[in-house]
Amino acid sequence: MIEKTNLDEIQNYLVDSSNLKGTCEKVLIPENLTELVNIIKHCYLNDIPYTISGGGTGLVGGRVPFDGVLISTEKLNGILDFDPQNQFVVVEPGVVRKDLDEFLESKGFFLPPNPTETNSFIGGNLACNSSGSRTFKYGTMRDYVLALDVVLPDGETVSLQRSEVERVRNSHFSYYLPSGKTIEFVIPALPYVNSSKNTAGYYLHKGMHFLDLFIGSEGTLGTIVKAKLKVERLPEKVIGFIIFFKELASALDFITKTKGIIKAETENGKNKAYISPRLIEYFDRNSLLLVSDDYPQIPKNVECAIWVEQECSNNDEEEILLSLWLEHISKFTPFASETWVATQDHEHRRFAEFRHLIPTRVFELVAKSNYHKIGSDVAVNDNVFANYYLRLTKMLENSKLQYFVWGHFGNSHLHLNLIPRNENENRLAQQIYDEHIIDAISLGGTYSAEHGTGKLKRKYLEMMYGKDIVQKMKEIKLKFDPKNLLGRGNLFS
Ligand SMILES: Cc1cc2nc3c(=O)[nH]c(=O)nc-3n(C[C@H](O)[C@H](O)[C@H](O)COP(=O)(O)OP(=O)(O)OC[C@H]3O[C@@H](n4cnc5c(N)ncnc54)[C@H](O)[C@@H]3O)c2cc1C
Incomplete structure (x- = not known):
């Protein structure tokens, strides 16, 4: 087992990608399962709080400890x-x-x-x-x-x-x-x-x-x-498109219609194929501007972009689907001819790099700022999503804040990222952040579609489910962990 106590050695373990900073007595890195179980038994017998760490890429402070020991699973990697x-x-x-x-x-x-x-x-x-x-x-x-x-x-x-x-x-x-x-x-x-x-x-x-x-x-x-x-x-083939839009309303309409035609089969000669995406991802104008130096081929004056992918079973189907998609896309945007198309592995990798560069650039901006990124993870029902997002966009434009929105729009799920530049902006950003979460919850949606609650979003758990249910969840936790030693501060204060 590896044990680290020196602050220089452990400080990377005291944060996650949310930038929340914690503290602990030591970091323990078991090298096999027996060592891990022994550490946990020792913590239990000696009332030592412990937090489990994975890769530390969480966005809600879940692996960030505030007392006791941090147990890293990095060596249990078989x-x-x-x-x-x-x-x-x-x-x-x-x-x-x-x-x-x-x-x-x-x-x-x-x-x-x-x-x-x-x-x-x-x-x-x-x-x-x-x-x-x-x-x-x-x-x-x-x-x-x-x-x-x-x-x-x-x-x-x-x-x-x-x-x-x-x-x-x-x-x-x-x-x-x-x-x-x-x-x-x-x-x-x-x-x-x-x-x-x-x-x-x-x-x-x-x-x-x-x-x-x-x-x-x-x-x-x-x-x-x-x-x-x-x-x-793995599917035989995958085709992908990054589509640029001049107007937000057209992009939202494109998403609704694309989901609506999933079952609408189209016949072409002997082959049948129909549009059936496996992903529908969105990037707003600010996100695109952030990477425009790296990608000068992004058309000028675009409002947003959508990335879609579909699996195909063979070359014939690929050919039919390519033309079906391009015809479909052309109904929604004047930039149809500037759509990026990927059919080969290296092209798909380039799309994934493009997707990954956007949050990376945002994290670079955050690192230079004196303020934390304020990032959300809300999802609502498909039927209310377009109006929900249009309301949010209006609020953001009026605010003049520095913001970036991207998300899994196929699931009516978005990430709003606000980076304040001064204290006034910080206050306003917090207010908008709260308002759009409350709006999502009041529509029956969630503040946490995929990132979780961790230590940073506990108040929204109560807002969404009510005090009584949160209390019952806490009682369930105590059935497993009567001494409240494991992952202290996650979900419950
Ligand atoms: C740029 C970026 C993009 C992201 N994109 C997505 C995305 O598309 N979808 C998505 O869902 N998330 C996304 N995330 C969030 C994050 O990557 C995921 O939540 C991820 O699953 C966290 O894994 P991790 O190993 O880094 O966990 P950590 O941050 O180390 O820990 C997260 C939580 O899991 C607990 N934990 C870790 N290992 C164990 C274990 N073995 N047993 C019990 N508990 C454990 C920790 O205690 C903590 O509460 C993104 C994050 C970043 C920075």
């Missing part, structure tokens, strides 16, 4: 098994996402939910129930979990399967641990959340599996030490 016939991979929590993606790609497979930040660890992806651009078609990490091994706060390890036996049939959650102890509670009735993505608080639903409780629990109920994940075969 790909333990891969079964192409049965389409699964078994991994340890410290496997870096990009390493897993490269491994799977070399075997002709992929793990569909793809957080943009590929330096994240698979344990972090599971603890946050992360998603990403392809979630539009494929869902979130939860949809790919077949089994999990979790070390509970007292050091007991449980192996959980997504099987009928381990399904919670009614509202009574009752799990018998190997040690003979039982964890029991009544699943509270959460208010209905009217958006296709939501990671606010614990996942508590009748019909859930026991393992579902740990997915998205942000390191508060147990430490994920092994995961068996379903993987998909």
Whole structure:
């Protein structure tokens, strides 16, 4: 086991990508599972608070400790098994996402939910129930979990399967641990959340599996030490487009219509093909301006851009789909002829680099600023999204603040990034941030579609679900962690 106490050595572990800064006595880096379990048992017996760390790319301060010890999973990074016939991979929590993606790609497979930040660890992806651009078609990490091994706060390890036996049939959650102890509670009735993505608080639903409780629990109920994940075969071909729009209303209309024609089959000769994107991603004008020196081919005077991708089964289908898409695109924008098209791997990689450069440039601006980035993660129902976003845009334009919006618009999910330049702007940014979250919640949506609550968004958990439900969630946490040692400060104060 590696132990670090020197501040110079541990300071990188005391922050995450939200820039929240914490403190702890030491960082412990177990080199195998036995060491990890021993550390956890030691913490439990000696009442030492501990926080689990993945890659530290979280955006809500989840892995940032404020006391006790930080346990990094970085050395538990083995790909333990891969079964192409049965389409699964078994991994340890410290496997870096990009390493897993490269491994799977070399075997002709992929793990569909793809957080943009590929330096994240698979344990972090599971603890946050992360998603990403392809979630539009494929869902979130939860949809790919077949089994999990979790070390509970007292050091007991449980192996959980997504099987009928381990399904919670009614509202009574009752799990018998190997040690003979039982964890029991009544699943509270959460208010209905009217958006296709939501990671606010614990996942508590009748019909859930026991393992579902740990997915998205942000390191508060147990430490994920092994995961068996379903993987998909790589599609034969993928086509991608980055489309530029002169008007926001046309871009929003394009999204609605593109989703609407998913089922509208079009026949072309003997072949049938229909538009069916696997991702629909949005970038506002300010985001495009931020990377315009790197990409001079972005047309002048554009209002926004949308990136779409679709999978094709063969060359014939690719050809038909290319012309279907270009015809469809031409109905919505005068920049149709300047659409970027990707059909080859290296072109798709360039699109992904373009996508990644936008948040990277924003983080560079934040690093130069005296203020933190104020970043949101809201999602609402498709039916109300266009009006919701138009209202937000008006508010932002009037404010004269420095802002950037991008997001997974296929899921009616956006990230607003505000970077204040002085104290007045900081106050105004906080106000707009609050207002657009309250607006989303009042529409039945969520403040947390994929990033979680961590330490930075706790007040919105209560706003969304109410005091009573949050109290019940806290009581569930205490069933697993009666001494409140694990991931202190995440979700609950
Ligand atoms: C540029 C950028 C783009 C991003 N894009 C996306 C995106 O598209 N979609 C998305 O969902 N997120 C995105 N994120 C957020 C972040 O990458 C994800 O939340 C990611 O899954 C966090 O993983 P991590 O390993 O870095 O976790 P960390 O930040 O280390 O930890 C996150 C939380 O998980 C807990 N945790 C970590 N490992 C374990 C474990 N083994 N057992 C129990 N708890 C654990 C920690 O205690 C903490 O609460 C982005 C972040 C950045 C900086």
